Amino acid sequence: MPSAEASFETIALTTLAGVARVTLRRPEVRNAFNEAVIAELTAAFARLGADPEVRVIVLAAEGKAFCAGADLNWMKAMAGYSWAENKLDAERLAQMLWTIYSCPQPVIARVQGDAYAGGVGLLAVCDIVVAVETAGFCLSEAKLGLLPATIAPYVVRALGEQASRRYFLTAERFSAQEAYRLGLVHELADAEALDAKIAALAGAISANGPAAVRACKRLVQDVAHQAITAELRDDTARRIADIRASSEGREGVQSFLGKRAPNWLMPTND
Structure with a gap:
């Protein structure tokens, strides 16, 4: 490329x-x-x-x-x-x-x-x-x-x-x-x-799910130094539910279970 x-x-x-x-x-x-x-x-x-x-x-x-x-x-x-x-x-x-x-x-x-x-x-x-x-x-x-x-x-x-x-x-x-x-x-x-x-x-x-990577970065910034309240626990539960239900989350699980590469992998320059 x-x-x-x-x-x-x-x-x-x-x-x-x-x-x-x-x-x-x-x-x-x-x-x-x-x-x-x-x-x-x-x-x-x-x-x-x-x-x-x-x-x-x-x-x-x-x-x-x-x-x-x-x-x-x-x-x-x-x-x-x-x-x-x-x-x-x-x-x-x-x-x-x-x-x-x-x-x-x-x-x-x-x-x-x-x-x-x-x-x-x-x-x-x-x-x-x-x-x-x-x-x-x-x-x-x-x-x-x-x-x-x-x-x-x-x-x-x-x-x-x-x-x-x-x-x-x-x-x-x-x-x-x-x-x-x-x-x-x-x-x-x-x-x-x-x-x-x-x-x-x-x-x-780059080998990881791009949406998951972005969500992980935001997650760290949002939860760092926060008290572990009921609100925070609910927020993190919502986040994992959102990513599990997303097309990328479904693709990641299905590719893992099917022992194949996920569709987000970038093409190589070989």
């Missing part, structure tokens, strides 16, 4: 056999955010989220760093912003993060280098994070007299409250091994094995 490409200035977007790849393309500034990056990432993930042919999305970056947070020139411009202008600017970043976090398809982060400040937030909104063992991480905002407010809802969920207390306050750099121990990173790989690990995860997701 040929790759489908979309034209952007700061990112690249391609799709192949149900796997979309969004790549940050500003290696000269360590893939730092500015208004254009934020707008294009928001647009790309909104487009992909509405595409039923896309099963999984890989978020990647060019160059030595994954994402260094805010672009210096953008920060210089912000120094002259009014309160209202700063609020509007932060709202655009918040919308970008939410668009990725709430994207119906699973998002895998391919972390080939350092992620700082907003770059850590970008990882925290992804569903699976695979990083090279040499990557470094830092929530550096306090060093500049700022705070990681917009990314905090996602980073605290990913790192946990206690680790967030430490790294928000100290702005220390921490290793990929520490990020893995804390749960921000799910898999570590050397640089040569990174793409194979990403491909294996994307393949595993």
Whole structure:
């Protein structure tokens, strides 16, 4: 199946056999955010989220760093912003993060280098994070007299409250091994094995029922940290009833019992 490409200035977007790849393309500034990056990432993930042919999305970056947070020139411009202008600017970043976090398809982060400040937030909104063992991480905002407010809802969920207390306050750099121990990173790989690990995860997701995968992603987001009330128990019972009664759910059970491949499997490129 040929790759489908979309034209952007700061990112690249391609799709192949149900796997979309969004790549940050500003290696000269360590893939730092500015208004254009934020707008294009928001647009790309909104487009992909509405595409039923896309099963999984890989978020990647060019160059030595994954994402260094805010672009210096953008920060210089912000120094002259009014309160209202700063609020509007932060709202655009918040919308970008939410668009990725709430994207119906699973998002895998391919972390080939350092992620700082907003770059850590970008990882925290992804569903699976695979990083090279040499990557470094830092929530550096306090060093500049700022705070990681917009990314905090996602980073605290990913790192946990206690680790967030430490790294928000100290702005220390921490290793990929520490990020893995804390749960921000799910898999570590050397640089040569990174793409194979990403491909294996994307393949595993693509082999599952696409509607079920989307429902699983939403399920985790909806039930995390919720009290197990009668309302929640009823909601989960409704969800499993809905998927069992769906055409995909029936096909999945029938194909399993019939010892055949389900009809949602993507064709191979062989």
